[in-house]
Amino acid sequence: MATTLFDIAAERLEESTDMDRLAARGTLRLALKEAGLDTQNFSLAQLRTVFERLMPKELEARGVPHGVAICSAVMNGVASIASTADLSTAESPDEIFKRLGGR
Amino acid sequence: MEEYAYLTSILASIFYLATSARLLRLHRRTRERPECLLGLYFACSGLYYLAYNVPSLLGFDGWPPSIGLAVEWVYNLGVLPYLLFIRLVFRPNDVWAVGLVAFASGCLLVAGVALTAGGHVDYSLDNPWFLTQWLGYTIPCAWIGCEAVLDWRSSGKRARLGLVQPLVVNRYLLLALFGASQFLACLSDLLFAHDISNSEAVSLVTNVLLGGTEAASVVLLWLAFFPPDFYAGWIARRAHSPVAAE
Numbered sequence: 001m002a003t004t005l006f007d008i009a010a011e012r013l014e015e016s017t018d019m020d021r022l023a024a025r026g027t028l029r030l031a032l033k034e035a036g037l038d039t040q041n042f043s044l045a046q047l048r049t050v051f052e053r054l055m056p057k058e059l060e061a062r063g064v065p066h067g068v069a070i071c072s073a074v075m076n077g078v079a080s081i082a083s084t085a086d087l088s089t090a091e092s093p094d095e096i097f098k099r100l101g102g103r
Numbered sequence: 104m105e106e107y108a109y110l111t112s113i114l115a116s117i118f119y120l121a122t123s124a125r126l127l128r129l130h131r132r133t134r135e136r137p138e139c140l141l142g143l144y145f146a147c148s149g150l151y152y153l154a155y156n157v158p159s160l161l162g163f164d165g166w167p168p169s170i171g172l173a174v175e176w177v178y179n180l181g182v183l184p185y186l187l188f189i190r191l192v193f194r195p196n197d198v199w200a201v202g203l204v205a206f207a208s209g210c211l212l213v214a215g216v217a218l219t220a221g222g223h224v225d226y227s228l229d230n231p232w233f234l235t236q237w238l239g240y241t242i243p244c245a246w247i248g249c250e251a252v253l254d255w256r257s258s259g260k261r262a263r264l265g266l267v268q269p270l271v272v273n274r275y276l277l278l279a280l281f282g283a284s285q286f287l288a289c290l291s292d293l294l295f296a297h298d299i300s301n302s303e304a305v306s307l308v309t310n311v312l313l314g315g316t317e318a319a320s321v322v323l324l325w326l327a328f329f330p331p332d333f334y335a336g337w338i339a340r341r342a343h344s345p346v347a348a349e
């Protein structure tokens with residue numbers, strides 16, 4: 001059962017492509033790493049940026065066609081699930097340090 | 104030279120207290136724990152450095168042993184929220200981080216009790232409790248430096264996607280340098296203990312290290328927590344320059 005944003009996004013990606021669970025999670029993990037994000041701690045807005053800017057290229061590299069359309073569909077699904085699920089994530093260091101040095 | 108090092112430490116302590124006041128005021132508004140924990144650390148550090156250096160600068164023999172021990176306790180207890188801050192911010196889900204916090208806290212508390220039982224503060228390399236205390240307060244200095252370097256590197260990637268502001272990326276770098284500076288200050292504590300164990304006189308190298316690291320820490324904290332307009336503007340322009348965007 002999906003419990004984190006990462007799990008939900010990976011599941012949706014698996015359902016929307018021919019990739020198996022391992023490949024879907026690995027692809028998402030690589031895209032997050034490319035974005036400088038930790039799999040345990042990112043926001044929906046950050047995930048949306050990853051799916052808009054990085055994931056289409058990752059899918060293309062794995063021979064998955066229609067990457068942009070798939071990414072858009074996956075994000076819509078993730079956003080829909082996330083809006084009803086309790087996905088409380090810890091505050092990221094970026095948010096904390098933005099606030100601590102706030103001007 | 105020695106007076107210069109003491110004066111730098113006192114100026115640093117005043118700056119630590121100002122940083123603490125800013126962070127605790129922020130906590131009153133946000134009710135969030137990170138600013139409270141870091142604010143408490145800087146408050147205790149500021150008080151410690153102030154209390155520790157005033158006698159040397161004013162030329163009297165130092166505090167009575169009981170006050171000296173109380174000052175040590177202020178610092179030892181002040182490092183605990185610093186350790187909790189690092190874990191909370193950088194490693195909230197890692198079990199090893201809890202272990203490291205417990206170990207460093209244990210060092211500080213055990214050393215504090217041992218120093219209290221001994222009746223006076225003894226900065227000597229032959230004193231195992233001084234070394235235990237040193238380990239307890241050196242761990243967070245090195246730890247925060249390492250964590251900040253890691254986040255500085257990954258935040259550069261996030262910045263390229265517009266997920267984090269360039270000023271926050273720079274803040275990680277400043278914090279990494281602050282950790283390194285504080286780690287050097289900790290090493291100079293060992294030199295200080297060595298000097299006064301052997302000759303009662305503090306060497307030039309030790310004084311330069313003590314004064315230099317405190318001065319560097321103040322500048323780094325100022326840029327991180329009170330970034331002036333010219334600095335923030337420079338960071339923003341640099342981030343958007345063609346070279347940085349490549």
